[in-house]
Amino acid sequence: MSILYDTDKSLKERVAASLDDDFKHNAIKTAQEVFYVGRGKLVAEMEGWEDLRRHAVEVRNHVTENLDYYVKKFATNAEANGYIMHYAPSGDDALWEVLDIFEEHGASYAVKSKSMMTEEVGLNEVLEETGIKITETDCAENILQTAGSKPSHIVVPALHFDREAIADIYRKKRGYEGTTVPEEITHYLRKILRHEFMEAEVGIRGCNFAVAETGSVTLVTNEGNGRMVDTFPKIQIVFVGIDRIVPDLESLDTMMALLPRSAVGAKMTAYFSLDSGPAGPGEIDGPEEVHIILMDNGRHTLANTEFEDMLRCMRCGACLNICPVYRHITGHGYGSIYPGPMGLVLTPGLVGYDDIDNMVFACSLCGACSEHCPVGIPIHDLIREHRIKIVEEGKNHAIEVPIFKALELFWSNVPVYKAGMVLGPPVMKALAGGGDALDASSAWIPVVKGWTSTRDFDVLSTKRFTEWFKNHEKLPTEQPKQNEEGGEQ
Amino acid sequence: MALGKKTLDDLLNPISKQLEHKGVAENVELPEWTFKAVRYTDGLSHDELVDMFAAEAEKVKVKTYRIKADGLAACIAGIVGAGTPDDGEACSVVCASDERFAAAGLYDTIEGEGLVNKLTIWDNERGQENIDDALVATYGITYATAGIAETGTIVQPTSATCGRAISLLPLVHIAVIDASTIKPTMLEIMEDIEAKGEKLPSQICFISGPSATADIELVRVEGVHGPMYVNYVIVE
Numbered sequence: 001m002s003i004l005y006d007t008d009k010s011l012k013e014r015v016a017a018s019l020d021d022d023f024k025h026n027a028i029k030t031a032q033e034v035f036y037v038g039r040g041k042l043v044a045e046m047e048g049w050e051d052l053r054r055h056a057v058e059v060r061n062h063v064t065e066n067l068d069y070y071v072k073k074f075a076t077n078a079e080a081n082g083y084i085m086h087y088a089p090s091g092d093d094a095l096w097e098v099l100d101i102f103e104e105h106g107a108s109y110a111v112k113s114k115s116m117m118t119e120e121v122g123l124n125e126v127l128e129e130t131g132i133k134i135t136e137t138d139c140a141e142n143i144l145q146t147a148g149s150k151p152s153h154i155v156v157p158a159l160h161f162d163r164e165a166i167a168d169i170y171r172k173k174r175g176y177e178g179t180t181v182p183e184e185i186t187h188y189l190r191k192i193l194r195h196e197f198m199e200a201e202v203g204i205r206g207c208n209f210a211v212a213e214t215g216s217v218t219l220v221t222n223e224g225n226g227r228m229v230d231t232f233p234k235i236q237i238v239f240v241g242i243d244r245i246v247p248d249l250e251s252l253d254t255m256m257a258l259l260p261r262s263a264v265g266a267k268m269t270a271y272f273s274l275d276s277g278p279a280g281p282g283e284i285d286g287p288e289e290v291h292i293i294l295m296d297n298g299r300h301t302l303a304n305t306e307f308e309d310m311l312r313c314m315r316c317g318a319c320l321n322i323c324p325v326y327r328h329i330t331g332h333g334y335g336s337i338y339p340g341p342m343g344l345v346l347t348p349g350l351v352g353y354d355d356i357d358n359m360v361f362a363c364s365l366c367g368a369c370s371e372h373c374p375v376g377i378p379i380h381d382l383i384r385e386h387r388i389k390i391v392e393e394g395k396n397h398a399i400e401v402p403i404f405k406a407l408e409l410f411w412s413n414v415p416v417y418k419a420g421m422v423l424g425p426p427v428m429k430a431l432a433g434g435g436d437a438l439d440a441s442s443a444w445i446p447v448v449k450g451w452t453s454t455r456d457f458d459v460l461s462t463k464r465f466t467e468w469f470k471n472h473e474k475l476p477t478e479q480p481k482q483n484e485e486g487g488e489q
Numbered sequence: 490m491a492l493g494k495k496t497l498d499d500l501l502n503p504i505s506k507q508l509e510h511k512g513v514a515e516n517v518e519l520p521e522w523t524f525k526a527v528r529y530t531d532g533l534s535h536d537e538l539v540d541m542f543a544a545e546a547e548k549v550k551v552k553t554y555r556i557k558a559d560g561l562a563a564c565i566a567g568i569v570g571a572g573t574p575d576d577g578e579a580c581s582v583v584c585a586s587d588e589r590f591a592a593a594g595l596y597d598t599i600e601g602e603g604l605v606n607k608l609t610i611w612d613n614e615r616g617q618e619n620i621d622d623a624l625v626a627t628y629g630i631t632y633a634t635a636g637i638a639e640t641g642t643i644v645q646p647t648s649a650t651c652g653r654a655i656s657l658l659p660l661v662h663i664a665v666i667d668a669s670t671i672k673p674t675m676l677e678i679m680e681d682i683e684a685k686g687e688k689l690p691s692q693i694c695f696i697s698g699p700s701a702t703a704d705i706e707l708v709r710v711e712g713v714h715g716p717m718y719v720n721y722v723i724v725e
C-alpha cells in the first residue's frame with residue numbers, strides 16, 4: 001500500500017460503497033462513542049488539560065521551526081547510542097535502505113508491529129515481492145493481512161469485520177477451529193504469533209516519538225506485540241518520521257500525557273517503551289543490531305507554509321473519533337491510509353493535489369476536529385486552505401468559492417455537527433437521494449450535502465437539526481438534478 | 490549498498506532550505522516555556538501518592554498487594570501458590586536476579602515450599618536458556634525501579650540481570666515496587682533520568698497492567714502477547 005489506495009475507484013464510488021455497509025457504520029459509530037466518551041471523561045477531570053495542550057503546541061512548534069537542527073541532533077545522538085542510521089529523504093530511499101539491510105543479512109523473515117510509515121511507503125508489498133515473509137503482529141493488522149483488507153481506522157484498523165467474519169478468515173486461512181468469541185480468537189493469535197516472534201530474523205516497527213536529547217525512540221502499545229518485535233528478532237528496523245521528534249524527556253512526558261487520553265480515552269497504554277540503543281553488555285534479549293530509517297517523504301514541504309501546524313500531529317485519531325463525515329463514509333471512503341480530518345490535511349500535503357480526487361471536500365468544516373485536537377491543529381481551517389489552493393490552482397471547480405463563504409456563515413451559526421453525530425446511516429442514505437442545486441462537488445457526500453444545501457440554511461439556523469429532518473422527510477422527494485448519487489437504492 | 494545511498498546532509502538540506510535557514514544551527518536553546526500544566530497529583534503527600542498508585546493500578550486490572558519488607562517472600566509465594574485460572578498443575582517461575590530478592594529470601598521460599606517445578610533466576614551466562622524458560626514460565630518476577638501514581642505505571646528498565654522477557658512472556662507478571670520510589674507523574678521520572686545524566690539503558694519499559702486489545706468489535710480482551718495477569722507488590 002502507499003498513501004493512496006483503491007485509486008481505481010473514484011472517491012464517489014468509495015463513499016457509496018461505504019455508505020452501503022451498515023455493519024461498518026455501526027462499528028465506527030461505537031468506536032467513536034467509546035473513545036470519545038472515554039476521552040471526555042478523562043479530560044473533564046484533568047484540570048491542567050488546556051495548559052498541557054498549549055504546552056504541547058509550543059514544544060512542537062519550537063521543533064518545527066528548528067526542524068533541521070532537531071533532525072540532526074536526534075540523528076547524532078541516536079548514532080552515539082549505537083543505532084545504525086539510514087537517511088531517507090523519500091519513501092523510495094527508505095525502501096532501498098530496508099532492502100539493503102535484508103540483503104546484507106540474507107534475511108527472509110520479518111515480524112512487524114503496526115507502523116503507518118511502513119504503510120506509507122508500501123513496505124509489505126515490496127518485501128513480499130522480493131520473497132521476504134513479513135507478518136503483521138498487531139491483532140487488527142494481522143486480521144487485515146490475513147484477509148487481504150485495508151485499515152478503516154488508524155487506531156483500530158479492523159473495525160469493519162465482525163467476530164464471525166474474523167473467525168471465518170482464520171478458519172479458512174490458518175485452520176482455526178475455535179468459536180467466534182473475541183477472547184478465544186485473540187488467545188489463538190497469541191499462540192500462533194508467538195512462534196513467529198521467536199523465529200523471525202528481523203523486527204520492523206514504528207516510533208511514536210523520538211527524543212533528540214537522548215537519541216531515543218519510543219513505542220506505545222497495548223497488546224505487547226511491539227515489545228515482542230522489540231525483544232526477540234536479533235535485527236531491528238525502526239521507522240522514524242522527521243515529524244516525530246521532541247526535544248527532551250520532559251517534553252516526551254507532555255506528549256504522553258496527551259496521546260493515550262486523546263487516542264483511546266485511557267490515561268496510559270499497557271506498554272510504553274523508551275529505547276536507547278541495541279541490547280547492552282550482558283543483555284540476553286533485545287536486538288543486537290538496530291537500524292533507524294529516518295524518513296522525510298514530503299513532510300518538510302509543510303514547514304514554513306500555512307500547513308506547518310500539521311507537523312504537530314501525533315496520530316492519535318481524536319479528530320477521527322469526533323468527525324461526523326468520517327462516521328458515515330468510514331476510513332475506506334477516503335482512499336488514503338490517513339483518513340478523516342487529519343488525513344484530509346496530511347494526504348494532499350504529502351502527495352499533492354493531482355491524484356486525490358475531491359477528497360478535501362469530504363468535510364463539512366464543522367470544526368469539531370480542531371476543537372478536539374490535543375495539539376491544537378486548526379484542522380478544518382487547513383482543509384479549507386487546501387480547498388482554496390485547489391481552486392486557485394484551477395484543479396477543481398470554481399463553483400466551490402461561493403460555497404465556502406456560505407459554509408462559513410452557516411457554521412458560525414449552528415453547531416449542527418452535534419446533531420449529525422446522532423444521525424444513523426439510514427438517514428444519511430435518505431439524504432443522499434435528494435437533489436441539490438448548489439453544492440455540486442460535495443453533494444455526493446450525503447452527510448455534507450444534507451447540511452449544506454443552501455435552501456435549508458435558513459431553516460437550519462433556526463431549528464434543531466433533528467426537528468428539521470422530521471419535517472424534511474415529509475416533503476415530496478425532489479428530482480435529482482444530476483443522477484449521480486450512488487449511495488442509495 | 491545502493492548507489493544512491495543518502496547522507497544526513499541529503500536529508501537536512503531540503504529541510505533547511507524550506508525553513509530558509511542558511512545551514513543547520515550549531516546550537517538551539519530551548520525557549521522558556523510559557524505553559525506548565527497543573528497535574529492532579531500536585532500537592533499530594535507521598536502517602537496519598539502511594540494510595541493513588543494502587544488505586545490507578547487496580548483500575549487497569551492490576552492486583553495490588555501492600556506489604557512490609559519482611560513480608561515480600563511470603564506475599565509472592567502466596568500469589569504463586571494461589572495459581573491462575575488458566576494454569577495446569579505444572580508451573581514454573583522466571584525471576585530477575587536481584588540482591589533484594591535474595592535478601593528477602595524469595596528464591597529459597599519459592600523453591601523450599603515446593604510451589605513450582607522450576608525456578609529460573611536470570612543469568613546471562615546461560616544465554617538463550619533464560620528465554621526458553623521464560624517462554625514456558627507461568628510467572629515472571631521483576632523489581633521495578635519506580636512507580637507512577639497518576640497512571641498506576643511501573644518503570645522497568647532492561648539489564649543484564651533483568652531481561653525483557655521476564656515481564657513479557659509469562660502468563661503472570663509480578664512486579665515489586667518500593668513505595669518510596671513512587672512519583673506523581675512520568676515527568677518526575679523523566680527529570681530524575683535527565684538529572685542523573687547517565688547513558689540510558691537499552692530499554693525502559695513503562696508497564697500499566699496486562700497486555701490488552703479491543704481489536705475485535707472493541708471487546709476488551711486481556712492477555713494478548715504479554716502477560717494476562719499483572720500483580721504489583723508494593724513494599725512500604
